[in-house]
Amino acid sequence: xxxxxxxxxxxxxxxxxxxxxxxxxxxxxxxxxxxxxxxxxxxxxxxxxxxxxxxxxxxxxxxxxxxxxxxxxxxxxxxxxxxxxxxxxxxxxxxxxxxxxxxxxxxxxxxxxxxxxxxxxxxxxxxxxxxxxxxxxxxxxxxxxxxxxxxxxxxxxxxxxxxxxxxxxxxxxxxxxxxxxxxxxxxxxxxxxxxxxxxxxxxxxxxxxxxxxxxxxxxxxxxxxxxxxxxxxxxxxxxxxxxxxx
Numbered sequence: 001x002x003x004x005x006x007x008x009x010x011x012x013x014x015x016x017x018x019x020x021x022x023x024x025x026x027x028x029x030x031x032x033x034x035x036x037x038x039x040x041x042x043x044x045x046x047x048x049x050x051x052x053x054x055x056x057x058x059x060x061x062x063x064x065x066x067x068x069x070x071x072x073x074x075x076x077x078x079x080x081x082x083x084x085x086x087x088x089x090x091x092x093x094x095x096x097x098x099x100x101x102x103x104x105x106x107x108x109x110x111x112x113x114x115x116x117x118x119x120x121x122x123x124x125x126x127x128x129x130x131x132x133x134x135x136x137x138x139x140x141x142x143x144x145x146x147x148x149x150x151x152x153x154x155x156x157x158x159x160x161x162x163x164x165x166x167x168x169x170x171x172x173x174x175x176x177x178x179x180x181x182x183x184x185x186x187x188x189x190x191x192x193x194x195x196x197x198x199x200x201x202x203x204x205x206x207x208x209x210x211x212x213x214x215x216x217x218x219x220x221x222x223x224x225x226x227x228x229x230x231x232x233x234x235x236x237x238x239x240x241x242x243x244x245x246x
Contacts, residue, residue: 007205008205010031011205011209015212017213018054018211018212018213021171022152026107026148031237037198038195041195042096043188044188044193045195045199049206055207056214057178057210060214066170067172071164072171075172078133079139079179082137083144084144084186086143087143088190089144104241108231108234112228112231143177144184150176154173155170
């Protein structure tokens with residue numbers, strides 16, 4: 001049964017994504033959607049795994065001097081309350097599938113078309129704060145409602161808009177994902193959308209993968225090519241979700 005291989009598969013995903021400051025929820029969610037796991041526990045599971053991965057990522061990146069509270073803090077101002085509110089929403093299966101489909105399409109675009117950061121934009125002070133607060137709210141909603149922490153969008157945008165270096169962006173991404181996943185998970189756990197028998201065996205494997213990946217990533221690791229392989233999983237999930245919705 002393929003579920004027996006999930007701990008190994010999720011360990012690999014956690015290692016790869018944590019090496020660039022991400023939690024891997026986009027791939028966890030895609031795989032669980034492909035497998036037909038109940039839509040009610042997919043976000044909770046992904047958020048729990050995100051916490052396990054990015055907790056170590058946050059420690060490793062900040063320990064190596066890449067963390068900047070002034071960079072990640074403003075994004076959290078709007079993302080945290082919105083993540084909690086979104087995590088409390090009771091979406092039906094159709095709404096969840098449509099929201100997940102849109103999110104995965106955006107993730108695929110991010111992986112295949114925005115993997116290099118040659119473009120750079122400078123924002124005025126006012127536009128910068130509008131951008132930060134709006135993006136924080138949008139990503140907070142995605143975290144709470146869908147279970148994808150938002151770091152896969154946040155990291156490249158920080159670099160593109162010249163808000164921080166690649167390592168600083170990775171540190172901000174890990175911290176952002178960890179905090180919003182924690183808040184979103186708390187809201188969903190309170191609502192009872194939690195299956196301990198399914199989640200707990202996966203947490204240990206992603207925690208180890210997340211620790212090792214972020215340890216090497218905070219120093220010298222680069223995984224753009226492997227991320228594109230993982231993007232293939234997401235594309236398969238997109239196709240299957242479209243077929244299921246239609």
